Amino acid sequence: xxxxxxxxxxxxxxxxxxxxxxxxxxxxxxxxxxxxxxxxxxxxxxxxxxxxxxxxxxxxxxxxxxxxxxxxxxxxxxxxxxxxxxxxxxxxxxxxxxxxxxxxxxxxxxxxxxxxxxxxxxxxxxxxxxxxxxxxxxxxxxxxxxxxxxxxxxxxxxxxxxxxxxxxxxxxxxxxxxxxxxxxxxxxxxxxxxxxxxxxxxxxxxxxxxxxxxxxxxxxxxxxxxxxxxxxxxxxxxxxxxxxxxxxxxxxxxxxxxxxxxxxxxxxxxxxxxxxxxxxxxxxxxxxxxxxxxxxxxxxxxxxxxxxxxxxxxxxxxxxxxxxxxxxxxxxxxxxxxxxxxxxxxxxxxxxxxxxxxxxxxxxxxxxxxxxxxxxxxxxxxxxxxxxxxxxxxxxxxxxxxxxxxxxxxxxxxxxxxxxxxxxxxxxxxxxxxxxxxxxxxxxxxxx
Amino acid sequence: xxxxxxxxxxxxxxxxxxxxxxxxxxxxxxxxxxxxxxxxxxxxxxxxxxxxxxxxxxxxxxxxxxxxxxxxxxxxxxxxxxxxxxxxxxxxxxxxxxxxxxxxxxxxxxxxxxxxxxxxxxxxxxxxxxxxxxxxxxxxxxxxxxxxxxxxxxxxxxxxxxxxxxxxxxxxxxxxxxxxxxxxxxxxxxxxxxxxxxxxxxxxxxxxxxxxxxxxxxxxxxxxxxxxxxxxxxxxxxxxxxxxxxxxxxxxxxxxxxxxxxxxxxxxxxxxxxxxxxxxxxxxxxxxxxxxxxxxxxxxxxxxxxxxxxxxxxxxxxxxxxxxxxxxxxxxxxxxxxxxxxxxxxxxxxxxxxxxxxxxxxxxxxxxxxxxxxxxxxxxxxxxxxxxxxxxxxxxxxxxxxxxxxxxxxxxxxxxxxxxxxxxxxxxxxxxxxxxxxxxxxxxxxxx
Numbered sequence: 001x002x003x004x005x006x007x008x009x010x011x012x013x014x015x016x017x018x019x020x021x022x023x024x025x026x027x028x029x030x031x032x033x034x035x036x037x038x039x040x041x042x043x044x045x046x047x048x049x050x051x052x053x054x055x056x057x058x059x060x061x062x063x064x065x066x067x068x069x070x071x072x073x074x075x076x077x078x079x080x081x082x083x084x085x086x087x088x089x090x091x092x093x094x095x096x097x098x099x100x101x102x103x104x105x106x107x108x109x110x111x112x113x114x115x116x117x118x119x120x121x122x123x124x125x126x127x128x129x130x131x132x133x134x135x136x137x138x139x140x141x142x143x144x145x146x147x148x149x150x151x152x153x154x155x156x157x158x159x160x161x162x163x164x165x166x167x168x169x170x171x172x173x174x175x176x177x178x179x180x181x182x183x184x185x186x187x188x189x190x191x192x193x194x195x196x197x198x199x200x201x202x203x204x205x206x207x208x209x210x211x212x213x214x215x216x217x218x219x220x221x222x223x224x225x226x227x228x229x230x231x232x233x234x235x236x237x238x239x240x241x242x243x244x245x246x247x248x249x250x251x252x253x254x255x256x257x258x259x260x261x262x263x264x265x266x267x268x269x270x271x272x273x274x275x276x277x278x279x280x281x282x283x284x285x286x287x288x289x290x291x292x293x294x295x296x297x298x299x300x301x302x303x304x305x306x307x308x309x310x311x312x313x314x315x316x317x318x319x320x321x322x323x324x325x326x327x328x329x330x331x332x333x334x335x336x337x338x339x340x341x342x343x344x345x346x347x348x349x350x351x352x353x354x355x356x357x358x359x360x361x362x363x364x365x366x367x368x369x370x371x372x373x374x375x376x377x378x379x380x381x382x383x384x385x386x387x388x389x390x391x392x393x394x395x396x397x398x399x400x401x402x403x404x405x406x407x408x409x410x411x412x413x414x415x416x417x418x419x420x421x422x423x424x425x426x427x428x429x430x431x432x433x434x435x436x437x438x439x440x441x442x443x444x445x446x447x448x
Numbered sequence: 449x450x451x452x453x454x455x456x457x458x459x460x461x462x463x464x465x466x467x468x469x470x471x472x473x474x475x476x477x478x479x480x481x482x483x484x485x486x487x488x489x490x491x492x493x494x495x496x497x498x499x500x501x502x503x504x505x506x507x508x509x510x511x512x513x514x515x516x517x518x519x520x521x522x523x524x525x526x527x528x529x530x531x532x533x534x535x536x537x538x539x540x541x542x543x544x545x546x547x548x549x550x551x552x553x554x555x556x557x558x559x560x561x562x563x564x565x566x567x568x569x570x571x572x573x574x575x576x577x578x579x580x581x582x583x584x585x586x587x588x589x590x591x592x593x594x595x596x597x598x599x600x601x602x603x604x605x606x607x608x609x610x611x612x613x614x615x616x617x618x619x620x621x622x623x624x625x626x627x628x629x630x631x632x633x634x635x636x637x638x639x640x641x642x643x644x645x646x647x648x649x650x651x652x653x654x655x656x657x658x659x660x661x662x663x664x665x666x667x668x669x670x671x672x673x674x675x676x677x678x679x680x681x682x683x684x685x686x687x688x689x690x691x692x693x694x695x696x697x698x699x700x701x702x703x704x705x706x707x708x709x710x711x712x713x714x715x716x717x718x719x720x721x722x723x724x725x726x727x728x729x730x731x732x733x734x735x736x737x738x739x740x741x742x743x744x745x746x747x748x749x750x751x752x753x754x755x756x757x758x759x760x761x762x763x764x765x766x767x768x769x770x771x772x773x774x775x776x777x778x779x780x781x782x783x784x785x786x787x788x789x790x791x792x793x794x795x796x797x798x799x800x801x802x803x804x805x806x807x808x809x810x811x812x813x814x815x816x817x818x819x820x821x822x823x824x825x826x827x828x829x830x831x832x833x834x835x836x837x838x839x840x841x842x843x844x845x846x847x848x849x850x851x852x853x854x855x856x857x858x859x860x861x862x863x864x865x866x867x868x869x870x871x872x873x874x875x876x877x878x879x880x881x882x883x884x885x886x887x888x889x890x891x892x893x894x895x896x
Contacts, residue, residue, distance in 0.1 A: 065513040065626060066695040168702045171623035175616070176634045178513060186624045188696045247514040248636045254616045257705035261881075432707075 026390065026408045029221035030398075033233045036209030036241075040394050040404045041224045042216040044387050050217035051391040052124040053113040054132070055399045057212070058205035060185070061107040061178040061246055061329070067197055069185015071205075072105040073149055074198050078112065079103075080141040082134040087141065090127050097123065107179055108328045109399035115388060118218035125213075125231035132206055133235060142195040150191065153184045161262035161440055162269060168258045169273055169438045177249035179330055203239070208232055210241040212398050216391035246329055249275065255432040259439045267317070269440040270345050270352065271336040276323065276429045278331035279410075280401045288414045289425035290323040290333050295372035296364050296422075297321035297355070298335060302371070304355050305335065313351060315343045328400045333429050345439055356430055363423040377411055384408075474838065474856040477669035478846075481681045484657030488842050488852045489672045490664040492835050498665035499839040500572040501561040502580070503847045505660070506653035508633070509555040509626040509694055509777070515645055517633015520553040521597055522646050526560065527551075528589040530582035535589065538575050545571065555627055556776045557847035563836060566666035573661075573679035580654055581683060590643040598639065601632045609710035609888055610717060616706045617721055617886045625697035627778055651687070656680055658689040660846050664839035694777055697723065703880040707887045715765070717888040718793050718800065719784040724771070724877045726779035727858075728849045736862045737873035738771040738781050743820035744812050744870075745769035745803070746783060750819070752803050753783065761799060763791045776848045781877050793887055804878055811871040825859055832856075 029041040063070045081087035094101050099116030114124045157163045167182050174180030184190070213232060215224045252275055279287045298305040298321025309316035318338040325331040335356070339348045383389055397407035477489040511518045529535035542549050547564030562572045605611045615630050622628030632638070661680060663672045700723055727735045746753040746769025753767035766786040773779040783804070787796045831837055845855030 066624075066693075068624065068695075164701060168623070168704075172620050172704055175619035176514075176516065176629065176637065181624065186695070186698050188698060189624065245514075247516075247634070250634050250636060253612060253710075254706045254708040256616075256620055257707070258702045259705070259880075260702040262701075433709075 026384065028394065028405045028408060029224075030404045031225065033208065033228060035233060035235060035237055037228070037232050037235075038212045038398060039224065039228050040212065040214045040398060041219065041221040042214075042390050042394060043220065044217050044390065046218075047387075048118045048218045049115060049387070050118045050121050050124075050215055050219050051113060051115045051387050052121060052128070053111055053214040053391050053395050054128045055109050055111040055212040055214065055395045056206055057108075057210050057241065057244065057399055058110055058201075059106050059108040060181065060183040062205065062244065063178065063181075063201075066189060067185075067193065067201075068181045069149065069153075069183075069190040070193055070197055070201050071110055072184055073145070073190065073193050074201050075103050075105045075110050075112075076145050076149060077137055077142060077198050077202075078131055078135060080135065080137060080145075082130050082136055084130055084134065085127060086136075090131070093123065093127065099124075105183055107183060109396070111392075111395055111399075113388070113391065115217075121215065121219055121224070122227050122231065125227055129231040129235060132208070132211065132232075133238070135202060135206075137195050137199050137202075139195050142198060146191065146193060149184065150187065153187055153190065157182065157184065158187075159264075161260065161265040164262070165258065165260050165269065165271070165438045165440045168260060169271070169436045172256045172258050172436045173273060173275060173332070174249055174330075176247050177330060178246055179249075179327075205241075207237045207239055207241065208235045209237045212395060214391045214395045214398075216387045216394070244328065249330055252434045256436045257439065258436060259441075261441050261443060263442050265440050265442040267338050268345050268442065269336070269338055269438070270348050271334060272352070272435050272437045273332040273334040274429050274431070275434045276325070276331040276333045278325045278327045278329070278400070279397075279407075280326075280328055281330070285413060285417055285421045286425040286428065287323075287325045287331070288410065288417050289421040290331075290429060291325060292369060292372050292376070292414065292417055293359070293364065293422050293426055294321045294323040294333065295376060296368045297359070299372065300375075304359075304368075305337065305352065308355055309337055309348065309351050315340055315351060316348055319352075326396055326400060345441065349437070359426055360430060363419050363426075366419060369417070369419060369422065373414060373417075376414070380411070474832070476842070476853045476856060477672075478852045479673065481656065481676060483681060483683060483685055485676075485680050485683075486660045486846060487672065487676050488660065488662045488846060489667065489669040490662075490838050490842060491666075491668065492664055492838065493666050495835075496566045496666050497563060497835070498566045498569050498572075498663055498667050499561060499563045499835050500569060500576070501559055501662040501664075501839050501843050502576050503557050503559040503660040503662065503843045504654055505556075505658050505689065505692065505847055506558055506649075507554050507556040508629065508631040510653065510692065511626065511629075511649075514637060515633075515641065515649075516629045517597065517601075517631075517638040518641055518645055518649050519558055520632055521593070521638065521641050522649050523551050523553045523558050523560075524593050524597060525585060525590060525646050525650075526579055526583060528583065528585060528593075530578050530584055532578055532582065533575060534584075538579070541571065541575065547572075553631055555631060557844070559840075559843055559847075561836070561839065563665075569663065569667055569672070570675050570679065573675055577679040577683060580656070580659065580680075581686070583650060583654075585643050585647050585650075587643050590646060594639065594641060597632065598635065601635055601638065605630065605632060606635075607712075609708065609713040612710070613706065613708050613717065613719070613886045613888045616708060617719070617884045620704045620706050620884045621721060621723060621780070622697055622778075624695050625778060626694055627697075627775075653689075655685045655687055655689065656683045657685045660843060662839045662843045662846075664835045664842070692776065697778055700882045704884045705887065706884060707889075709889050709891060711890050713888050713890040715786050716793050716890065717784070717786055717886070718797050719782060720800070720883050720885040721780040721782040722877050722879070723882045724773070724779040724781045726773045726775045726777070726848070727845075727855075728774075728776055729778070733861060733865055733869045734873040734876065735771075735773040735779070736858065736865050737869040738779075738877060739773060740817060740820050740824070740862065740865055741807070741812065741870050741874055742769045742771040742781065743824060744816045745807065747820065748823075752807075752816075753785065753800065756803055757785055757796065757799050763788055763799060764796055767800075774844055774848060793889065797885070807874055808878060811867050811874075814867060817865070817867060817870065821862060821865075824862070828859070 060071045097120045101114035103112045305319035309319040316337045320336045323333050337348045508519045545568045549562035551560045757764035757767040764785045768784045785796045
């Protein structure tokens with residue numbers, strides 16, 4: 001059985017999801033088909049392969065209440081076949097042609113991709129266009145998939161205390177906005193999803209005008225345009241996509257803490273997330289500044305958190321920071337530390353707090369800024385030297401409302417980031433009332 | 449302008465929302481009209497007045513996501529008039545006839561009531577039946593009411609740090625279930641409610657089969673039946689109410705804390721809520737046991753919390769406990785303390801924790817149980833010696849799925865509650881993973 005997966009937001013990927021146009025010279029061609037489907041082409045001719053992706057502007061944050069997990073469940077069901085291509089045909093055709101494919105769902109989008117020999121691009125489009133409108137769902141093929149998803153939740157979440165902690169932190173962070181619920185859904189709600197739910201969701205969100213085609217690899221823009229018009233351009237929209245107006249999260253007014261004890265936790269964990277802006281929600285340089293600040297604070301052995309907690313004070317085995325800024329509505333800035341054996345979590349938290357307080361008071365140094373900026377650009381060059389990554393970054397950008405070209409020229413803005421920008425962004429975001437602190441520990445308290 | 453209000457769940461009322469049939473001898477007649485509307489009659493002939501209430505089985509927990517506050521907003525709009533009785537007529541007729549009326553919304557129901565001379569009961573039914581189906585909403589009468597609701601939220605919530613804290617505790621308590629959002633709604637969502645939203649909600653939830661008529665006072669059951677058939681019985685259902693299946697709250701797995709600093713807070717507050725059962729969700733005696741345990745712990749100067757924290761240790765100015773068990777899906781058991789000036793909240797919390805730990809380990813004494821049970825029954829006799837309270841308790845019970853008679857004979861079950869029942873109920877509910885601890889303090893932390 002195909003291994004479907006939820007895209008776990010990789011901290012590393014998020015921090016590096018930018019490429020200076022100057023350094024990378026990434027060519028981006030984008031246009032719209034007459035039916036509204038957006039197309040982005042990123043040529044890469046080093047090998048005769050293409051990455052073909054179709055992204056839908058719908059994710060778990062677009063589900064109605066009580067139906068959590070529906071976007072991801074539908075992602076699974078998209079492999080159940082159509083009248084023309086019954087169950088198994090899609091996968092078999094990819095296999096026969098030496099390709100590979102998969103799909104993933106996040107809060108903001110659902111994406112399907114294949115990597116295959118470039119002369120098979122038309123075939124991929126034909127198959128993907130077919131299932132955009134002709135999916136056949138029956139109770140027989142839908143209901144057993146619920147067990148698959150539940151098992152997936154068991155494996156990835158229920159059996160992983162740190163995943164459970166992350167889920168609880170999100171739930172505490174968001175009081176109104178749907179980012180508070182897990183992409184895979186709450187078990188009780190997943191268990192009750194039906195064929196009708198899936199079909200209604202499919203019909204409400206899957207249409208060319210709500211889709212983005214990304215082709216990266218050995219293909220010319222004009223050739224992609226011709227194929228896209230042939231396969232996707234002929235599809236009629238079954239509805240007009242509405243603006244994605246999720247309810248705004250009210251301004252946070254209380255520091256929150258989530259304290260989890262789980263005997264399966266191999267090591268105690270302290271982590272804290274601050275509600276932050278995203279590349280999509282800011283007009284200024286806050287997102288860039290937070291990306292760089294996260295690196296200064298917690299990326300690598302020269303970072304402030306690592307140097308202080310792990311090397312100097314020797315109280316932590318790990319320490320890190322991150323900024324997750326690639327989302328439609330809300331991002332998060334986070335810090336993390338795992339204490340050394342015998343060290344109280346309180347002590348680690350106090351040490352992190354002291355470092356944050358120092359940043360808020362004194363800012364960072366130009367030397368730090370220069371160092372992480374250079375490193376970031378170097379890493380981007382490396383990360384983006386991969387067709388699938390190019391396609392994914394372009395898709396994630398466009399699906400969250402950014403310009404296809406902008407996501408590959410973030411370096412231009414990043415070079416403009418000043419010490420004051422970082423100080424200002426930190427002052428806006430690193431506020432205890434915007435935060436949820438998560439504590440995971442294997443020890444159970446008496447009342448627990 | 450009419451003063452509409454949300455029913456603030458009164459702790460006192462909740463604890464006392466029971467009347468021993470033996471002590472009170474409350475007669476309850478109930479029946480259904482052919483269209484499905486339930487009717488409950490509670491005669492009380494001491495004065496020639498009646499309390500007339502219509503309850504709809506819809507509250508804020510039935511709103512879809514992004515539309516918080518809609519149930520309460522519609523409650524306001526129900527006073528905007530119908531074709532037959534334009535704006536103002538309803539109120540004027542009540543005034544002219546020496547009556548008074550109001551309305552309230554909770555998570556589970558929306559209720560409208562009038563108290564008036566008993567010979568005007570037919571008139572009240574005529575007016576209430578009319579607006580059940582013939583409400584006229586225009587942008588002109590709907591949109592200005594949004595300002596009224598926003599002002600209400602400002603006054604009752606935004607300007608009251610303890611109300612804000614309660615809201616944040618609920619938000620942290622519920623990860624999936626809609627009890628996590630405030631009845632009045634989040635400001636950002638309230639601001640966007642429209643005439644169309646209100647009308648759709650009205651059409652989806654206001655119909656005889658989804659309504660309950662409660663008449664308490666100077667009226668005979670047969671007379672009420674005749675009037676109810678004349679005014680409400682002629683209404684046709686415009687839809688069939690669906691079962692109220694809110695998504696179940698996942699089993700809690702983490703202790704949560706909400707730390708609020710607000711310079712307007714006159715005194716620091718420690719409070720903690722534990723997710724608990726309700727009278728509607730338990731088949732056993734847990735709800736009764738929790739009601740009594742709350743009294744033992746925190747009702748009056750002889751309660752454990754008060755005696756220990758206020759009298760003996762002298763660390764708190766106030767200490768209390770409560771059980772809110774009258775809801776459709778989830779209840780809460782809570783403890784509260786306000787430290788004396790100069791006493792750290794930590795110290796107060798530790799003292800409360802010690803008392804809870806003792807209860808969990810050793811239970812309560814028969815003397816304590818007898819004392820609070822006697823007191824509870826005596827208070828019920830007093831509380832229920834009021835027509836409006838009788839009507840309200842009957843309505844709240846039926847609207848949350850209980851039998852109309854059962855809510856007035858809780859004493860029978862309460863008398864059966866044993867020390868073991870209390871021990872078992874406490875062990876199920878007083879678990880730190882089921883809790884949200886709220887801290888309110890006027891001092892701001894450096895990062896805040």
